[in-house]
Amino acid sequence: MNILEKITQHNAAFSKSERKVAEVILANPQTAIHSSIATLAKMADVSEPTVNRFCRRLDTKGYPDFKLHLAQSLANGTPYVNRHVEEHDGPEEYTKKIFESTMASLEVARQSVDIHTINRVVDLLTQAQKISFFGLGASASVAHDALNKFFRFNVPVVYFEDILMQRMSCMNCTEDDVVVLISHTGRTKSLVEIAQIARSNDATVVGITSKDSPLGKECNLVLSLDVPEDTDMYMPMASRIAQLTLIDILATGFTLRRGNKFRENLKRVKDTLRGSRFDKKND
Amino acid sequence: MNILEKITQHNAAFSKSERKVAEVILANPQTAIHSSIATLAKMADVSEPTVNRFCRRLDTKGYPDFKLHLAQSLANGTPYVNRHVEEHDGPEEYTKKIFESTMASLEVARQSVDIHTINRVVDLLTQAQKISFFGLGASASVAHDALNKFFRFNVPVVYFEDILMQRMSCMNCTEDDVVVLISHTGRTKSLVEIAQIARSNDATVVGITSKDSPLGKECNLVLSLDVPEDTDMYMPMASRIAQLTLIDILATGFTLRRGNKFRENLKRVKDTLRGSRFDKKND
DNA sequence: AAAAAGTTGTAAATTTACTACATTTAATGT
């Protein structure tokens, strides 16, 4: 994806002259994007067609297309390298990598999310009599967070970690209730069962999960996030951040739908906390 | 800075034909960067020099330079407009804004975080006999998430929502224990008390909080994140995502410090989950 | 209503990138 990365990785496959071009570009990419093929050729001390061939080797259409890709890589001063954490990485490297890959995942999530579905879910949530948030394992903390957000809206919200409590809660659902189930893969058996229970009680089931998963198929509505997970670490990281951001979006949609007076209500909830805090600002 | 923004803002100052060009570009920027000046001119139904003049009006050198700027604006993670959500925003707008402001906050967090402290905290965590994660309110879910991560490492981890349990847990601390306290503002009274209790029992107290806060002052080490919070919404959003990312970083540092054999251990934990899931991949 | 300023398009000039072919360099087999 990132062309600068591609250049460094591809290094072995370059010919001698092509490597000269690579060096010049890597040494000063900012200059490169403002140069013509002739200038760059001169800088690298090679011929123009060599530069062109160099571009093609990196799967670009030609020099102008290459420049476009390069410009994108340099955008924002943040060359989203997005490489995975490696064995020998020091604190500086892995900190950088995790921040960057998290941001990159959010970007991917943003592009994959379906606004139409978001709007429908917000619709449902604003009209719900009771809202439940359930998730297990890593997704439990996401559900927990959702509880914390929606609780402030003065709406009946339910959240359990215990699967038996989750089941019982769903058995008491009515058609005015919305159950939000969170799972990255959508293959957690007990969550699928809960979806079935909730639906058989006419509740609306919203899944924050993968579209074609067993869980996804049991839901009335699925908010899917196609976030690539770095499986090297054996821990859900990026997917969970994306889920949380989605919760933020739903909560925001909720407050906007409820209008201005409602916002004041939120402020009141926040002010209540003041007694438990030391002076000044608030959380 | 961002050229797309510039186009919309500059709108009034455009001439009739230039506005046609602007519309075509805004309607489909991705197409624009791959078109020649001739194609774009035809699409906007104007002459080629008009397109050129349009580019110049936006302080670019000409059409190719304009394309470069446009490409950068469209690059991943770049457009960071970072405006706050407003009353009349529709789902499309607020979704976009929240994703973008979350990414922007992560960028800020990345720059403000102190790598040296991260390294020291990782040090402490790997050597700890017992690790506790405590937070209240919105930070509770962050602590919850930390539990979920560190639990996989086969280290004694503790997490409580209940402040009395938190207190009791801290009273039993020894000097080999590490207590991680999470709070955005660092002004939650009971957390400050917990910090004092833990320290008086010789435990090491790490704060994921603001440096100069009452809580921060009670900690042995403070991991501070200077994340600007959009207070209009009266809900912690960005700060919490940054905290979670920090947890990811600590967990990653932890596994790296423990080395390769340890990583296999993680894989085993993950494989254990398989029984509770439907076929195929894992979480 | 005429002049001036501004806008837009045509056509030519210039710059830029690309293709085809020639030459050189490196690699392999005899």
Place this chain on the structure above:
DNA sequence: ACATTAAATGTAGTAAATTTACAACTTTTT
């Protein structure tokens, strides 16, 4: 070590794209 073949690089010409200069047309101002 030499010949043969393949790969790499460069030269020169061509095609495409961008820019400039200028003319025609609109709109605004006096």
